[in-house]
Amino acid sequence: MTQEHRQKSGFDTRAIHAGYEPDPMTGAVIPPIYATSTYKQDGVGGLRGGYEYSRSGNPTRTALEGNLAALEEGERGFAFASGLAAEDTLLRTICVPGDHVVIPDDAYGGTFRLVDKVLSRWGLEHSPAAVSDLDAVRAAIVPGRTKAVWIETPTNPLLNIGDIEALAAVAHEAGALLVVDNTFASPYLQQPLTLGADVVVHSTTKYCGGHSDVVGGALVVRDLELAESIGFLHNSVGAVAGPFDAWLVLRGLKTLGVRMDRHSDNAEKVVEFLAGHPAVTQVFYPGLEDHPGHAIAARQMKRYGGIVSFRVTGGEQHALDVCSRAEIFTLGESLGGVESLIEHPGRMTHASVAGTDLEVPGDLIRLSVGIETADDLLGDLDRALGAR
Numbered sequence: 001m002t003q004e005h006r007q008k009s010g011f012d013t014r015a016i017h018a019g020y021e022p023d024p025m026t027g028a029v030i031p032p033i034y035a036t037s038t039y040k041q042d043g044v045g046g047l048r049g050g051y052e053y054s055r056s057g058n059p060t061r062t063a064l065e066g067n068l069a070a071l072e073e074g075e076r077g078f079a080f081a082s083g084l085a086a087e088d089t090l091l092r093t094i095c096v097p098g099d100h101v102v103i104p105d106d107a108y109g110g111t112f113r114l115v116d117k118v119l120s121r122w123g124l125e126h127s128p129a130a131v132s133d134l135d136a137v138r139a140a141i142v143p144g145r146t147k148a149v150w151i152e153t154p155t156n157p158l159l160n161i162g163d164i165e166a167l168a169a170v171a172h173e174a175g176a177l178l179v180v181d182n183t184f185a186s187p188y189l190q191q192p193l194t195l196g197a198d199v200v201v202h203s204t205t206k207y208c209g210g211h212s213d214v215v216g217g218a219l220v221v222r223d224l225e226l227a228e229s230i231g232f233l234h235n236s237v238g239a240v241a242g243p244f245d246a247w248l249v250l251r252g253l254k255t256l257g258v259r260m261d262r263h264s265d266n267a268e269k270v271v272e273f274l275a276g277h278p279a280v281t282q283v284f285y286p287g288l289e290d291h292p293g294h295a296i297a298a299r300q301m302k303r304y305g306g307i308v309s310f311r312v313t314g315g316e317q318h319a320l321d322v323c324s325r326a327e328i329f330t331l332g333e334s335l336g337g338v339e340s341l342i343e344h345p346g347r348m349t350h351a352s353v354a355g356t357d358l359e360v361p362g363d364l365i366r367l368s369v370g371i372e373t374a375d376d377l378l379g380d381l382d383r384a385l386g387a388r
């Protein structure tokens with residue numbers, strides 16, 4: 001697919017075609033898994049297609065990187081061994097010891113641990129701020145030292161919304177980059193680079209891969225100078241995606257659009273069901289009109305995605321019982337796969353923030369709504385919630 005073609009075509013066409021041309025020798029429609037560490041050179045330095053060693057470049061990974069860049073409307077994509085590997089490489093590209101970053105006050109736990117426990121030892125400082133509060137983000141910036149404002153939107157597990165366009169302006173005023181972890185929305189629902197963000201981060205483990213069978217991460221940028229610096233660390237640090245993993249994520253991306261539409265359809269039905277259930281006291285979903293971030297989400301997202309959180313009557317014990325009784329909703333961490341998952345953030349994904357300001361309510365349950373038959377999901381939740 002030519003560059004010109006790619007720019008003109010719709011999301012699903014790009015998802016299926018961008019990044020790879022059928023192999024000129026065999027016509028293979030799908031990129032092979034290039035399980036090779038090195039490449040034969042045609043005379044010293046005579047590289048074929050620029051490939052010399054698979055940490056630096058591998059054709060299966062190249063196909064994925066081109067696809068991700070096209071989906072996020074960026075110039076360059078980089079595929080990593082995990083979301084956290086991508087985050088680490090990015091932070092060490094754009095910061096030096098003594099610099100500062102603003103992070104969400106409800107950041108993904110692994111992001112918080114990376115910044116708070118690993119990069120802090122390297123001299124990187126951070127301040128938390130609520131992504132939904134522009135003044136709080138502005139106040140958390142340390143003039144001259146803040147190199148990045150890092151946000152997630154929607155956040156986890158309470159689905160708070162940050163205004164990407166406004167946050168980009170706040171970051172840029174201070175000479176900082178706006179980094180958006182777009183894992184929850186996926187590029188189908190939201191394209192932060194088109195709203196002024198400088199870097200998009202993904203855990204491709206989640207919706208991009210979409211089948212709970214691979215761990216991976218990605219960065220996408222528009223600026224070529226920034227791409228050059230990221231590329232240098234991508235190769236120098238070497239936390240790259242292997243060819244098998246790259247192939248799985250690329251396969252997943254081809255169906256991202258249809259999956260996200262079905263995730264959103266099913267989540268909307270689940271939200272409606274939960275909102276009318278007597279054992280449910282509160283539902284968190286940006287698609288709800290009374291959600292505080294609804295207007296912003298409606299502006300910057302195509303739909304509202306597959307993650308739903310809710311609180312139940314009967315306190316923590318009832319929430320734990322609901323998690324244990326669900327059958328189609330599998331009790332487990334992670335999200336974004338075709339199968340529905342249920343979890344108790346207080347005891348599972350967010351156990352490490354117990355006792356801090358970030359503690360989540362004990363009666364809270366998070367769902368990653370999958371793409372099964374909607375009525376079966378509603379029946380499962382009804383059973384799990386117990387007698388009405």
Ligand SMILES: *Cc1c(COP(=O)(O)O)cnc(C)c1O
Binds near residue numbers: 085
């Ligand atoms: C899972 C996740 C990550 C980390 O990605 P890994 O692939 O597990 O390393 C980062 N951000 C968000 C929002 C996530 O859900």
